[in-house]
Amino acid sequence: MTLFLEMHGISKTFPGVKALNRVDLHLRLGEVHVLAGENGAGKSTLMKIMTGVYRADPGGAIRIDGQDTVIKDPVHARALGISIIYQELAVVNNMTVAENIYLAREPLGRTGLIDRRKMNADARAVLAELDISIAPDTRVGNLSIGQKQMVEIARAISYRSKLIIMDEPTASLSHHEATTLTRMVRKLAAQNIGIVYISHRMDEIFEIADRITVLRDGETVDSRPAADMTRELLVRKMVDRELSQLFGAHLSHATHQVLMSVRGLGLKRPTAQGARVSDVSFDLHRGEILGFFGLVGAGRTEVMEMIFGSRSHVGTIAIDGKEVRIESPSDAIGHGIGFVTEDRKEQGLVLGMSVRENFSLTHLAEYCRLDVVNRRRETEACHGFVRSLGIKTPSTEQKVLNLSGGNQQKVVIAKWVARRPRILIVDEPTRGIDIGAKAEVHALLNRLTSEGMSIIVVSSDLPEILAISDRVIVLKEGRISGILGRDDATQEQVMLAATG
Amino acid sequence: MSMSGQKSATAEQTPQRLWHGLAQLRHVREVNVLLAMLIVGALISLYTPYFLTTNNLMGVFRAFSLTAIMSIGMVMVIITGGIDLSVGSAMGLASLVTALCFDAGFGTSTSIAAGVGVGVTFGLANGLLITAVGLPPFIATLGTLSIGRGMMYMITHGVPVTPDTPEAFSVLGQGYVGPVPVPVVIMLALMVVFALVMRRTRFGRHVYATGGNEHAARLSGVKTDRVKLAVYVLSSTIASLAGIIGFSRYLSAEPASGFGSELDVIAAAAIGGASLAGGVGSVTGAVIGAALVGVIANGVVLLNINTYAQQAITGGVILIAVSLDVLRSKLTGGNG
Numbered sequence: 093m094t095l096f097l098e099m100h101g102i103s104k105t106f107p108g109v110k111a112l113n114r115v116d117l118h119l120r121l122g123e124v125h126v127l128a129g130e131n132g133a134g135k136s137t138l139m140k141i142m143t144g145v146y147r148a149d150p151g152g153a154i155r156i157d158g159q160d161t162v163i164k165d166p167v168h169a170r171a172l173g174i175s176i177i178y179q180e181l182a183v184v185n186n187m188t189v190a191e192n193i194y195l196a197r198e199p200l201g202r203t204g205l206i207d208r209r210k211m212n213a214d215a216r217a218v219l220a221e222l223d224i225s226i227a228p229d230t231r232v233g234n235l236s237i238g239q240k241q242m243v244e245i246a247r248a249i250s251y252r253s254k255l256i257i258m259d260e261p262t263a264s265l266s267h268h269e270a271t272t273l274t275r276m277v278r279k280l281a282a283q284n285i286g287i288v289y290i291s292h293r294m295d296e297i298f299e300i301a302d303r304i305t306v307l308r309d310g311e312t313v314d315s316r317p318a319a320d321m322t323r324e325l326l327v328r329k330m331v332d333r334e335l336s337q338l339f340g341a342h343l344s345h346a347t348h349q350v351l352m353s354v355r356g357l358g359l360k361r362p363t364a365q366g367a368r369v370s371d372v373s374f375d376l377h378r379g380e381i382l383g384f385f386g387l388v389g390a391g392r393t394e395v396m397e398m399i400f401g402s403r404s405h406v407g408t409i410a411i412d413g414k415e416v417r418i419e420s421p422s423d424a425i426g427h428g429i430g431f432v433t434e435d436r437k438e439q440g441l442v443l444g445m446s447v448r449e450n451f452s453l454t455h456l457a458e459y460c461r462l463d464v465v466n467r468r469r470e471t472e473a474c475h476g477f478v479r480s481l482g483i484k485t486p487s488t489e490q491k492v493l494n495l496s497g498g499n500q501q502k503v504v505i506a507k508w509v510a511r512r513p514r515i516l517i518v519d520e521p522t523r524g525i526d527i528g529a530k531a532e533v534h535a536l537l538n539r540l541t542s543e544g545m546s547i548i549v550v551s552s553d554l555p556e557i558l559a560i561s562d563r564v565i566v567l568k569e570g571r572i573s574g575i576l577g578r579d580d581a582t583q584e585q586v587m588l589a590a591t592g
Numbered sequence: 593m594s595m596s597g598q599k600s601a602t603a604e605q606t607p608q609r610l611w612h613g614l615a616q617l618r619h620v621r622e623v624n625v626l627l628a629m630l631i632v633g634a635l636i637s638l639y640t641p642y643f644l645t646t647n648n649l650m651g652v653f654r655a656f657s658l659t660a661i662m663s664i665g666m667v668m669v670i671i672t673g674g675i676d677l678s679v680g681s682a683m684g685l686a687s688l689v690t691a692l693c694f695d696a697g698f699g700t701s702t703s704i705a706a707g708v709g710v711g712v713t714f715g716l717a718n719g720l721l722i723t724a725v726g727l728p729p730f731i732a733t734l735g736t737l738s739i740g741r742g743m744m745y746m747i748t749h750g751v752p753v754t755p756d757t758p759e760a761f762s763v764l765g766q767g768y769v770g771p772v773p774v775p776v777v778i779m780l781a782l783m784v785v786f787a788l789v790m791r792r793t794r795f796g797r798h799v800y801a802t803g804g805n806e807h808a809a810r811l812s813g814v815k816t817d818r819v820k821l822a823v824y825v826l827s828s829t830i831a832s833l834a835g836i837i838g839f840s841r842y843l844s845a846e847p848a849s850g851f852g853s854e855l856d857v858i859a860a861a862a863i864g865g866a867s868l869a870g871g872v873g874s875v876t877g878a879v880i881g882a883a884l885v886g887v888i889a890n891g892v893v894l895l896n897i898n899t900y901a902q903q904a905i906t907g908g909v910i911l912i913a914v915s916l917d918v919l920r921s922k923l924t925g926g927n928g
């Protein structure tokens with residue numbers, strides 16, 4: 093395999109943060125190179141340097157095909173054959189697939205107008221080359237997230253990219269879509285395209301990697317062929333702890349006391365998209381962790397949004413045996429419900445605000461007297477969570493915008509846990525967070541139940557659900573298709589209920 | 593990743609830290625606008641020493657005080673991600689209603705209350721159109737702007753209302769506290785109060801959160817509709833106050849009073865660092881923005897520049913101020 097891009101001694105300093113410290117990276121054509129490391133290790137920053145979004149500190153060098161190169165900006169990077177597929181997809185929903193693939197370089201006809209026929213034909217050819225069965229004139233807004241990602245890959249291919257970077261591409265994909273993606277990655281590698289692949293999912297890493305490089309605290313700590321790497325070693329390199337020490341045994345604090353009972357929950361106004369949730373009934377016990385599993389589109393998030401009042405519903409919700417009216421999030425919060433949402437950028441955080449301000453937004457009244465905020469107490473409380481959750485940030489005044497993805501997720505968890513709700517709903521709590529932090533979050537949830545909190549966990553990570561839940565509810569096409577006790581909830585049983 | 597910032601901060605000697613702190617001030621928008629104003633002021637005073645006399649300066653302050661007062665309400669609306677185009681009409685109609693009340697023989701407090709009532713009504717109308725009906729703020733307040741202005745012409749038939757008013761009422765617009773005109777005192781008081789509200793209270797935090805990411809704020813339990821209703825009511829009410837002060841100064845309610853002033857007010861907020869996308873801005877910034885425009889206006893007069901040029905100059909100032917800000921955050925922030 094031929095060497096394509098070399099990075100030597102790359103450093104990057106942000107105000108107060110040394111994100112990268114003399115990193116070396118060698119990328120070859122036809123190789124799937126996995127970049128692993130804790131949240132805030134510097135993976136995304138390194139990729140942004142490679143694609144010209146950031147300029148590295150002076151002192152390092154980037155060589156492409158053996159030539160010293162300064163990558164000026166993303167357009168230049170693309171001209172050099174480097175494309176990136178961001179987790180927050182960069183597609184225009186109102187345009188067709190072909191229009192997206194050829195955005196800003198539309199083929200023009202003799203009249204100077206866009207040659208639609210040629211554009212669609214070219215797009216069809218690229219899609220066919222990749223075995224993607226999407227019609228070029230489909231509106232992108234109608235596609236699933238996985239399909240949108242395929243469109244982005246097609247776009248990268250149409251640029252004749254030699255290197256495609258994927259930063260946590262499977263984080264919001266269904267299991268099936270993730271499998272399709274990993275197959276696509278292997279196929280691209282077989283066509284002699286180099287791939288950089290960032291992921292926190294262990295299974296995935298070992299499935300597709302040819303080579304694994306580990307970053308820790310902005311430095312390269314290891315780089316070797318995947319064949320020489322084991323899970324235990326990878327975890328040790330990433331977090332400097334043993335895998336076996338990370339995840340403690342499950343300690344149940346579940347009682348038989350019913351805290352919340354939901355009866356006949358369904359959508360008030362069924363919409364075209366999403367599952368038609370109907371007739372969902374279940375009880376949540378005090379001190380219990382109740383897992384919700386289902387395939388993407390089964391309606392898990394919709395159910396949670398109804399309970400939280402951000403989606404209107406029919407049916408009843410009773411807490412402590414008394415029926416409650418929940419018509420808005422603030423109603424739900426008033427009844428002691430908290431909700432760690434799935435999408436942190438859109439729903440979880442005010443990106444332009446500081447860590448402290450985001451943290452306290454759910455429970456600001458606690459730090460107020462006569463509506464005046466006591467800044468010192470607010471900062472102290474925030475500091476406590478930054479320490480206990482290991483949030484990597486130079487200070488509580490840092491804008492969350494500047495935090496790494498996983499650390500942003502921890503801020504969302506902190507802002508809800510600090511409110512100490514009686515019922516905490518967490519939707520994909522460990523998406524995008526590293527394995528060490530994941531273990532910390534699991535331990536935290538367990539500790540909260542020991543203090544009497546009841547928790548509903550929604551996750552598409554089945555092993556996670558099985559590891560932490562006292563009971564598992566399986567949803568299928570908007571209805572409950574199984575309620576399993578911890579002892580009956582095996583991988584097979586749950587999948588059977590979800591798909592069967 | 594190492595926390596180099598913290599380490600170096602503790603290692604630094606005190607004078608260095610002070611210098612560092614001063615250097616940080618560079619990044620505060622208000623300070624930049626204030627500096628710009630001082631520079632403009634210095635330039636003007638080079639040409640005419642009269643600029644720096646107490647007499648002239650107080651006149652300048654009084655001239656921009658009404659715009660500054662209205663910009664305090666406006667900037668709160670802008671921080672929620674909205675806009676209030678109706679402030680000029682709220683101001684004008686409030687001054688007219690106050691004048692009509694005096695004309696009908698009501699006392700000072702009743703007349704003022706009626707004027708303030710106009711502001712509250714405007715604010716409730718705007719706020720409800722935006723939150724309950726769901727109109728975009730631009731459209732809702734454009735509508736109330738026209739309605740208010742139309743009502744003024746209908747009521748006055750284009751003729752100013754000049755009632756007899758008690759001596760005490762004219763203090764509001766014409767009085768002095770020491771050398772300082774009363775409208776300027778009111779402006780400063782409102783500025784201090786609302787700067788504290790925005791910086792230190794829960795309400796203020798909720799205003800910023802609503803503009804920063806309304807969806808996330810609502811899901812965090814912020815009653816975003818109530819926050820929006822509140823800022824529109826505040827904006828119109830403050831504008832009506834400005835109208836009453838303006839009437840007290842000239843004791844004549846003109847049908848065109850406040851016409852077009854929404855643009856000056858928005859300009860002040862924007863120069864002071866408010867982002868029309870929401871989430872960013874400050875009360876002091878808006879007042880300083882109004883001051884900068886006021887100083888320039890005065891300079892135009894003192895330097896005998898064609899007064900028509902003033903508007904063009906103000907436009908230039910807006911573009912330069914906001915462009916510099918955008919460029920600076922591109923250079924230092926670099927977060928895509």
Ligand SMILES: Nc1ncnc2c1ncn2[C@@H]1O[C@H](COP(=O)(O)OP(=O)(O)OP(=O)(O)O)[C@@H](O)[C@H]1O
Nearest residue numbers: 106111131132133134135136137494495496497498
């Ligand atoms: N624009 C920025 N300004 C300041 N600090 C930044 C900026 N971007 C990144 N950082 C900091 O640099 C460090 C590395 O961040 P980066 O996003 O590269 O981490 P990552 O390895 O991708 O983590 P994750 O797995 O959580 O996505 C973090 O501590 C982050 O807070």
Ligand SMILES: [Mg+2]
Nearest residue numbers: 135136496497
């Ligand atoms: Mg990242």
